[in-house]
Amino acid sequence: MEKCKTLMCRGLLPKRQTQKKSCKDKRHVPRSNQEAPANQLCYDEEDDSVWLFEILDSIGANDDYRKTIQRESIKQEILETFGGYLTCYYMGGTFEGAVTPDEPNDIDVMKCDEMFPVIQDISEAKMNCCSLLIVQELDTPDGYVKLQLVYNGIPCTSTDWHRFIGMHKYLKIDRFGRIVLFDFLMEPYKDDLFSRPKNKPAVKSEKYYDLNMDTVISYRCKTWPKEAQEWLSRKRHHCWPSTDMIQELQTLGFFVVRKGHPFSPEIDVEWRISLSLQERKLMFNLTDVQHKCYIVLKMLNRDVINLECITTYHWKTCLFYVIEESSSNDWEKNKLWHCIIRCIKLMLRWVKRGFCPNYFIPRENLFDGRMNASWRLISVNVLEEILNVRFECLLFVKRNNIGDYVRSRGSSDWYKWLQLNSKKVYNEALYYKNTATIEKTLHVFNTAILEQLFNLANGNVVHFVKCIWNVLGCIQHACSSPITGHTHYETKQSLSLLLPYMYTCLASNVSAMAIHNQNCQVRDFLLFGSFIYFRGGKLSGHLKFISVLYAIGMYKDCEWWLHQLDEECFKYNPSFCNCRYIKSDSTMAYEYIINTSNLKVFTCVSFLPTEIAIIPNALIFEMFRHFGISLTHEDKTNAYCCWHYRAVVDCNIFFFLLKYVTKEKLRCFQECENARLCIAFLLFVKNVRHRDVANNLLAWTFRSNYKTPLALMCLAKSWEISNSWDLCFMIFTDEMKQKQYQFNSAKLHMLVILYSIWYARKPSIIHFCFQCFSMSEEKIPKCSRCKISTYCSKRCQIANWKKHKRVCKIVRNYHTV
Numbered sequence: 001m002e003k004c005k006t007l008m009c010r011g012l013l014p015k016r017q018t019q020k021k022s023c024k025d026k027r028h029v030p031r032s033n034q035e036a037p038a039n040q041l042c043y044d045e046e047d048d049s050v051w052l053f054e055i056l057d058s059i060g061a062n063d064d065y066r067k068t069i070q071r072e073s074i075k076q077e078i079l080e081t082f083g084g085y086l087t088c089y090y091m092g093g094t095f096e097g098a099v100t101p102d103e104p105n106d107i108d109v110m111k112c113d114e115m116f117p118v119i120q121d122i123s124e125a126k127m128n129c130c131s132l133l134i135v136q137e138l139d140t141p142d143g144y145v146k147l148q149l150v151y152n153g154i155p156c157t158s159t160d161w162h163r164f165i166g167m168h169k170y171l172k173i174d175r176f177g178r179i180v181l182f183d184f185l186m187e188p189y190k191d192d193l194f195s196r197p198k199n200k201p202a203v204k205s206e207k208y209y210d211l212n213m214d215t216v217i218s219y220r221c222k223t224w225p226k227e228a229q230e231w232l233s234r235k236r237h238h239c240w241p242s243t244d245m246i247q248e249l250q251t252l253g254f255f256v257v258r259k260g261h262p263f264s265p266e267i268d269v270e271w272r273i274s275l276s277l278q279e280r281k282l283m284f285n286l287t288d289v290q291h292k293c294y295i296v297l298k299m300l301n302r303d304v305i306n307l308e309c310i311t312t313y314h315w316k317t318c319l320f321y322v323i324e325e326s327s328s329n330d331w332e333k334n335k336l337w338h339c340i341i342r343c344i345k346l347m348l349r350w351v352k353r354g355f356c357p358n359y360f361i362p363r364e365n366l367f368d369g370r371m372n373a374s375w376r377l378i379s380v381n382v383l384e385e386i387l388n389v390r391f392e393c394l395l396f397v398k399r400n401n402i403g404d405y406v407r408s409r410g411s412s413d414w415y416k417w418l419q420l421n422s423k424k425v426y427n428e429a430l431y432y433k434n435t436a437t438i439e440k441t442l443h444v445f446n447t448a449i450l451e452q453l454f455n456l457a458n459g460n461v462v463h464f465v466k467c468i469w470n471v472l473g474c475i476q477h478a479c480s481s482p483i484t485g486h487t488h489y490e491t492k493q494s495l496s497l498l499l500p501y502m503y504t505c506l507a508s509n510v511s512a513m514a515i516h517n518q519n520c521q522v523r524d525f526l527l528f529g530s531f532i533y534f535r536g537g538k539l540s541g542h543l544k545f546i547s548v549l550y551a552i553g554m555y556k557d558c559e560w561w562l563h564q565l566d567e568e569c570f571k572y573n574p575s576f577c578n579c580r581y582i583k584s585d586s587t588m589a590y591e592y593i594i595n596t597s598n599l600k601v602f603t604c605v606s607f608l609p610t611e612i613a614i615i616p617n618a619l620i621f622e623m624f625r626h627f628g629i630s631l632t633h634e635d636k637t638n639a640y641c642c643w644h645y646r647a648v649v650d651c652n653i654f655f656f657l658l659k660y661v662t663k664e665k666l667r668c669f670q671e672c673e674n675a676r677l678c679i680a681f682l683l684f685v686k687n688v689r690h691r692d693v694a695n696n697l698l699a700w701t702f703r704s705n706y707k708t709p710l711a712l713m714c715l716a717k718s719w720e721i722s723n724s725w726d727l728c729f730m731i732f733t734d735e736m737k738q739k740q741y742q743f744n745s746a747k748l749h750m751l752v753i754l755y756s757i758w759y760a761r762k763p764s765i766i767h768f769c770f771q772c773f774s775m776s777e778e779k780i781p782k783c784s785r786c787k788i789s790t791y792c793s794k795r796c797q798i799a800n801w802k803k804h805k806r807v808c809k810i811v812r813n814y815h816t817v
Contacts, residue, residue: 048391049336051409053292058419059100059400060426061295063288065433066097070284072433074486076440078494081484082475083448086111086217089484091276093312096283098294101429102400107213110255110276116185118147118221118256125153132181132219134256141261142227143364144270146174147181147219172269180269183258184217218255218274225254225273228360238327241282249278252485262369275360277485282320289331293339294319299397300344305382309375310347314366318347320359337391348383351376435601438576441497442603449498450505454608461513461610468506475499504537504544505608511548512613527552539565539651540605544614546658550665551614558662562655570652571678576601577650577689602651604690615647616661618700619654621745622647622693629742652682653694660701676701692718696745703753708764709775711753718746758788758811770804771796786811 056062073095080088092108093099118132125131132147133155140146149156149164149171156164156179164171164179172182224232232246241249255274260267286294297315322343323331331339350356350367354376358364371379386393395403401418408414449471457464479492486494507530514526527548534545542565549558607615612623626645649657660675679698688694699714722744756762768775769792776792783789783797786808791797 045337045391046334049334049338052296052394053289053333053336055402055405056100056292056295058426059102059402059422060429061100061292063291065101065426065430066291068430069095069097069099069433072437074490075437075494075497077484078486078491079437079440079444079497082478082495082498083444084111087114087220087484088112089277089280091216091280092214093298096280098283098291098298100295100400101425104212109213109215110218110274111215112218112220112255113184114220116219118219119150120221120223120226122150122153122155124223125150127153130185132256134221135178135180137176140266140270141264141364141368143273143358143361144261144264145256145273146178146266146269147256147271149179149181174266174269181271182269216257216274218257219271220253220255222253224250225275225361227273227363228254228275230362231360236324238324240324240326240328241285245281245285249281252277252281254278273361278360279316279320283316286323287331289333289336289339290319290323292336293331293343296336296340296394297343299399299402300386300393303397303399304386304393305379307375307379307382309367309371310351310379311370314347314350314356315343317356317359317366318343318350321357322346341387341390344383344387348380348387351379351383435576437497438601438603441501442577445498445501446606449502450606450608454610459609461509464610465506465509465513468502468509472499472502472506475502500536500538500541503533504541507531507533507537507541508544508548508611508614509608511544512611515548515551515613540603543605543651543654543658546662547616548614550616550658550662555662555665558658559666562659562662565655567655567678570602570655571681572687573652574601575604575650575652575682575687575689577604577648604648604650605654606649607647609646616657618657618661618697619647619649621696621700621748622649624748625743625745627748648690649693649697650682650688650690653679653688653690653697656682657697664704692721692744692746695721696749699746699749703749703756706762706765708753708757709766709768709773711749712773715746715749715753718744722746758807759814761788763788769793769796771800783808 073090077088077090077095089110089112090108091110092106093103094106094108116130116132117126118134119125120134122133125133129152131150133150134145135148136145151160151163158173158177158179160179161173167185170181170183170185171179174180232250252275255276256271257274259272260270261272264270283294294316297319298312301310301312301315322339326339326342347356351371354365354367354371356366358366392406394406397403401422405415405418408418453467453471454464457467475495475498479488479495481491510526510533511530514523514530517523517526530548531545534541534548537544542561546558546561549555549561607619607623609623612620615623623646656675656678660672660679663669663672663675676698679694679701682688683691683694683698695714695718699711699718702708702711702714722741757764766775767778767780767790769780770789771791774792780790780792781797783791783804788811789800789804789808791800
C-alpha cells in the first residue's frame with residue numbers, strides 16, 4: 001500500500017549530513033547556480049533558528065499580520081452577532097492569526113444558540129423556559145456528555161414524551177428513560193449550500209466554489225466543566241498560563257457540540273465538550289516565537305507528514321503542553337528550531353502510546369477514531385524520519401516557498417526575488433484581511449438590517465424611518481453592554497462601522513418624504529435635519545445629499561459640493577461592494593487595490609423604492625430591473641437577491657453621474673463630456689463592481705445626446721457582463737439561476753431607444769447602419785418606405801429585411817405619436 005511507505009522509502013527526504021558545517025558566511029554569497037543542492041546544505045541549530053525566524057517574518061508569519069487578523073476578526077464577530085439570532089464566534093487559524101498569507105482561507109465559525117442554556121446542576125434551571133442538563137454515566141467517554149431536556153425546572157423523562165410531539169425529530173429517549181437531545185432544536189441552515197455529515201459537529205459548505213467554510217452549531221454552559229477541574233489546579237512549574245489568565249478562562253464556560261464518541265454505543269445522543277474560546281484566548285496570547293513554532297508545525301503537517309490521523313488540532317494541543325512544560329527562556333529567537341523539535345518529539349511519544357490527551361481534559365484521547373495500528377506505524381516512521389533529517393525537511397514545504405527559501409541560502413539573487421514575491425503576497429493578504437471587515441459591515445447592514453426593516457415596514461416610509469431610528473438606539477445600547485464577552489471599546493468600535501450607513505439611509509428616506517411635503521416650514525426643517533445625518537454618513541452620505549440638492553433644483557449648490565470632493569480619488573481608489581455576489585469581481589485590477597493607502601475604498605450607493613423622489617432620472621431605470629420577471633416569494637426574499645429590488649451603483653460611478661447631470665443643467669458641456677469619459681475610464685480599468693449598471697448609465701448619457709449607436713454598444717456590453725454563470729455564484733434555486741441574468745435594466749433602456757427611433761422619430765446625430773451598426777459621418781441611405789432605418793449598403797438592407805419587414809409596416813401607420 002502506497003500510504004504505508006515512509007518519506008524515506010519514497011526518497012522524499014535527504015540524508016542528514018554526518019559532518020556539521022557552518023553556513024554563516026556563505027548564505028548570501030552570489031553564485032552562478034541559484035539552486036543549492038540538498039547535499040550542500042548544512043546544519044547549525046541556533047543559526048538556522050534565527051534564519052527561519054526572519055524568513056517567517058518576511059512571508060507574513062509575524063506579529064503585525066497576526067494582530068491585524070485578530071483585531072479584524074473580533075470586529076466581524078461582533079457585527080455578525082449583532083445582525084443575527086445566534087451568537088457568533090470565529091475560530092481556527094484563519095481568525096487566530098495562525099496562518100500565513102499564502103494559505104487558503106478556511107473559515108471556522110462557532111454559532112451558539114443562547115435560547116437554550118446548558119446547566120450542570122438542576123438547581124441552575126429557570127422556570128418557564130427550557131434548558132439542557134448535562135448528564136453522564138459511568139461508561140460515558142471522557143469529554144462527552146448527554147443533554148437532558150429540562151422544562152420548568154424539572155428534568156423530562158419518557159412520561160413527558162407526549163408533551164413534545166412537535167419536537168420528536170430533535171429528541172430521543174435514552175436507555176434510562178430520560179428525554180435527551182438528539183439534534184439541534186432549531187435548524188439554522190435549510191438551503192442546499194450547507195450540509196452536516198453524520199456524527200460531525202461542523203455544517204460544511206457545499207457548492208461554495210473555492211471557499212472552505214465550516215460552521216459548528218453549539219449550546220453553551222456559562223460555568224467551568226466539572227471534567228476539567230484538574231486543569232484549574234494543575235501544577236505549573238513555569239507559570240503558564242498565568243493565574244490571571246486561568247481565572248479569565250474559567251469565566252468563559254464551555255460549548256457542547258453535536259458529536260458522539262466514535263466507540264460509544266450511544267453515539268447518536270452524545271455531545272462533545274468544547275473549550276474553543278479558551279483555546280482561542282491562549283492562541284491570541286502566544287509570543288512571536290511560539291506563534292512561529294505553530295506555523296512551522298502546520299507547514300510540516302500539511303506538506304511533509306500529510307497524514308489524516310494527525311491534524312492541526314493535535315499540533316495545537318501539543319504546543320500547549322510543550323509551552324506549559326517549558327521555561328519562558330526556552331522561547332527565544334535562536335531556539336525556534338529547538339522548540340519545534342520538542343513538539344515533534346512529544347507528538348512521537350503520543351503516537352507510540354496511541355494516546356493524545358486533550359489539553360483541558362487529559363483523560364480524553366484525541367486519537368480515538370482516527371489512529372489505528374496501521375496508521376500509528378506509519379506516523380511513527382514519518383516523525384522519526386523528520387527528527388533524523390531535522391532542518392532539511394523544510395525543503396519539501398511548498399507553501400509560502402519555504403522549500404525554495406531553504407535552497408536559496410547560497411544565492412542572494414534568488415533570495416531577493418523570493419523576498420519581493422513574499423512582500424507582494426503579504427501586502428495583498430493584508431489588504432484583503434482589512435477589507436473583509438468592510439465586507440462584513442455591508443453584509444450585516446444590507447441583509448440583517450436594511451432588508452429586514454424594509455420588509456417589516458411593508459413600503460410605509462414613516463414606519464421604516466421609525467425602525468431605523470430604533471436600530472440606532474439598539475446600537476447605542478449594545479455599545480454600553482459588550483457583545484460575546486468583548487470589551488466595551490471593541491464593541492463600540494465594531495458597531496460604529498454600521499453608523500455611516502444607518503445615518504445615510506435615515507437621512508435619504510426623510511429627505512424623500514420632505515420633498516413631497518406641501519408645508520414649506522416642515523419641508524425645510526426635515527431637509528436641514530437630514531443634512532446633519534448626511535454629514536455623518538461619510539462619502540455615501542455626501543453623494544446622496546448632492547442627489548437631494550439636484551432633485552430640488554439647486555444645481556449651483558450641487559456643483560459646489562461636488563468640487564469639495566477629490567475627483568482623483570474617485571478615479572483610482574478601488575470600488576468595493578457586498579450587496580451582490582459576482583464571481584468575476586475578482587478580476588479587478590490589483591494595482592488599484594493593493595497600492596491604495598489607508599484602505600480608502602469606495603462602497604456602493606443604494607436607493608430603496610421609498611427614495612425614488614431623490615434619484616436622478618438615469619438611475620430610476622435600475623429600480624425596475626425586475627420588470628417582466630415572475631419569481632416565487634422565496635426567491636424574492638432571498639438575501640442574495642434583494643439588491644434586485646433597489647437601485648445600486650458604485651460610489652465612483654455615481655459621483656461622475658452626478659457631475660454629468662449637474663454640468664448638463666448648468667450647460668457646461670465640456671465638463672459634462674469629461675465626466676462621461678471618466679465613467680468609461682473606470683469601466684476600462686475594471687474598477688467597477690456593478691459593471692452592468694455603469695454600462696447602462698453610460699448608455700443613458702449617449703442616448704440623451706442622441707448618440708444612439710454608442711448607447712446600443714454600451715447596452716450590448718451590459719448584457720454580455722450579466723451572463724447567468726457569472727451571476728449564479730450565490731444563487732441556489734434552479735428557477736432563480738435561470739432568471740438571474742434577466743435582472744438588467746438594459747432592456748428598459750432599449751425600449752426607450754426603440755420608442756425614440758421608431759415612434760418619436762428622433763434620429764441619432766451619428767449615422768449608422770441598422771444591420772452591421774457601422775457608423776459614418778455622412779448621411780447614409782434610408783428605407784424608402786418608413787424613412788427611418790438606414791443602411792450602409794444594399795447587401796445590409798437585404799440581410800435586414802426579414803427583421804425590418806414587420807416593423808416597417810407598423811411604423812408607416814404611425815406618422816406621429
